[in-house]
Amino acid sequence: SFLRKYKPSLKVGIFERETFPRDHVGESQLPVIGAILDEIGVWDKVEAANFPIKVGGTYRWGNSDDLWDFHFLPNGVFHDEPRPAKFEGQRLETAFQVDRSVYDKILLDHARGLGCEVSEGVAVREVRREGDRITGLALEDGEEIEARHYVDASGHVGVLRRAMGVGIDEPSALRNVAFWDYWQNTEWAVTLGIGGTRIQVMSVDYGWLWFIPLGPDRTSLGFVCPADYYKKSGKRPEELYLQAIQDEPRIRALVWNGKREGKFTTTKDWSFLAERMTGENWILVGEAAGFADPILSAGLSLTHASAREAAFTILEMGRKGDPKWLREEYEARNRRRILQHIRFADYWYSANKHFSDLKEYTRVIAHDAGLELNAEKAFQWLGTGGFIEEDIGVGGFGTVSFNALHQIAGRLSDAPGKSAFGGFNGFALNLQGARKVQIPHYEAGHVYPIPAYTRDGKVLPLTGVLAWLIKGLEASPRIDDALGYMAKALPSVGIPYNRRVHDGALESLEALVRDGWVVGRRYKTGTVLPEERPTEDSFIQGNHDGDLPAERVAAALRD
Incomplete structure (x- = not known):
């Protein structure tokens, strides 16, 4: 869709082995996807499908049995508003929980509507190559395809990746399997506003369950556990799946009146990273390039982001952009992104004290990764590749802000970390x-070079909030003066200096300190920034569903 949107004269072919609609796991999105859907002009179609609006998640995970919530909106407040809605206001900060049989067909039909030539039910039988160059494809129906560029969006299968002899790295000791089915007539744990809810991620002694409403009546319910545990259990996958549901009281209550669709599916769930993501005239996107454990709900976000950047890379090469630089930068960015999420998943698993039957497994994960589990050591380990998001110039970690990262560390560790x-x-x-x-x-179909500094594998982009913060620190190293500079300078270029920008500047400052781009000083006068982090903020809190009106909470969960 991006290729045809920004260059309608391009001839784009999509060759899909499956025939849509078809079910597919990976239904829980993150807010970053909304802007991508809006950019290609498909937001209204997706919104019209009336998928549940994801406003966060409820977890039983970490160092306590207590439930806690991750909100996308401050304090989880989602206001009633009619649907379908535009991509504006509070909807900028929410996500969808999508039925992939519907969602993927919307995207495919949208690409077709933009002029892409779509072939369904036709697999690639042979990839023809000369060295590192693909010369053509032979399809199952006998058709021969030749193109200037080839994109592998085939997921784990990695049709082009395998054909080009590209191996994979498995940088994590995580070796999980996933079992799932779809259910009818389960209850939503909570209903917030019109169509809003939270996914449920619940730990049991030997793994964890996901519960993702996909519509008024349909729910995706899955179970993840170590492959070794499954093998040693002596149980069939379906037996273990049903046992996990019975062992988790919250999920058991939500499915009490539900009925399975009988589409039980199993898969290997191992994180991996392709050794290469680009070649002379080919590029890997999504799970063909790498996969991170689904605990973070990041799979679709990584896929959508890489697809956008791959399209812009191809478009820029068509404008005589430096192909070597474009390919190298695409690969470096997506490799870093996937590795971040693999590392974060390792941390989540290692620090979950609910896994009482998996203590040796989590110990091996931590040892293999070189991870120490107090919060400050974990921060240092997570930040190996840097804490700065290059394309938007803010501090954070993947899809998680610094404030949220501190709160999560507090939930997963015995003692919270301190601000840098x-x-x-x-x-x-x-x-x-x-x-x-x-x-x-990457912007509007182009790839623009922007200035940055690099050192020891970390990058300091001179863009976004970071650029303004650095200008402020250049004007005065005192943080009060630097923030004052931003408060005066930003409105002059049409950017309001509000609470959100202020908080973003402080998160970016922590990233600068942790990545070594600034060194702290203590002056005799001026506001000293705090070390301690609050145990809760407006985005990560203990679960308070009991305070909601009764009609907003599943009957099975009411006291």
Whole structure:
């Protein structure tokens, strides 16, 4: 869709082995996808499908039996508004829980409507190559295809990846299997606003369950556990699946009156990363390039983002952009993204004290990764590849803000971490040994080079909030003065300096400190930033569903 949107003259072919609609696991989205759907012009079609609106998740995971919530909106407040709605207001911060049989067909039909030539039910039989160049495809129906560029969007199968002899790395000791089925007539745990709800992620002693409403009547319910545990249990996959549901009281209550569709499915659930993601005239996107454990609900976000960047890379090469630089930057960015999520999943599993039957398994994960489980050590380990999001110039970790990361660390560790900027009121730039480079910015079908510094594998992009914060620190190393500079400068270019921008600047400051781009100082006067992090904020809190009106909570969960 991106290729045809930004260059309608391109001839684009899509060759799909399956015939749509068809079910597919991976239904829980993150808010970053909304902007991508809006950019290709398909938001209204997806919204019209009336999928549940994901406003967050409820977890039983970490160092306590207590439930806790991850909100996309402050305090989880989702206001009633008519549907279908536009991509604006509170909907900028929410996501969808999609029935993939419906969602994927919407996307495929939209691509067809933009002029892509779509072939369904036709597999690629042979990939023809000369060295690192693909020369053509032979389809199952006998058709021969030749193209300038080839994109592998075949998921785990990795049709082009395998044909080009590209191996995979498995950087995690996580070796899980997943079992799932679809259910009719289960209850939503909560109903928020019109169509809003939270997914449920519940731990049992030997694994965890996902519960994702896909519509008024249909729910995806899956179970994940180590492959070794499954083998040693002596149980068939379906037996273990049903046992896990019975062993988890919250999920058991929600499905009490439900009925399975009988589409029970199993799969290997191992994180991996392709050794290469690009070649002379081919590129890997989505799960063909890599996969991170589904505990973080990041799979579709990684897939959508990589597809967008791959399309822009191809378009820019057509404008005589430097193909070597474009391919290298695409690969570096997506490799970093996937590795971040693999690392974060390792942390989640290692730090979950509910896995009482899996203590050795979680110990091996932590040992293999070199992970120490107190919060501060975990922060250092997670930040190996840097804490700065290159394309938007803010501090964070993948799809998680720094504030949320602190709250999660507090939930997973015995003691929360402290802010890296705590105890200081001044910050001096440290660019010693850094190299000035250009990194890509993907916008409106183009790939624009923007200035950045790089050092020890970490990148400091001079864009977004970071660029303004650095300008402020260059004007004065005192944080009060630097933030004051931003408060005056931003409105002059049409950007309001509000609470959100202020908080974003402080999150970016922590990223700068942790990545070594600034060094803290303590002046005799001026506001000293705090070290301690609150145990809760407006986005991660203990579960308070009991405070909601009774009609908003599943009857099976009411006291």
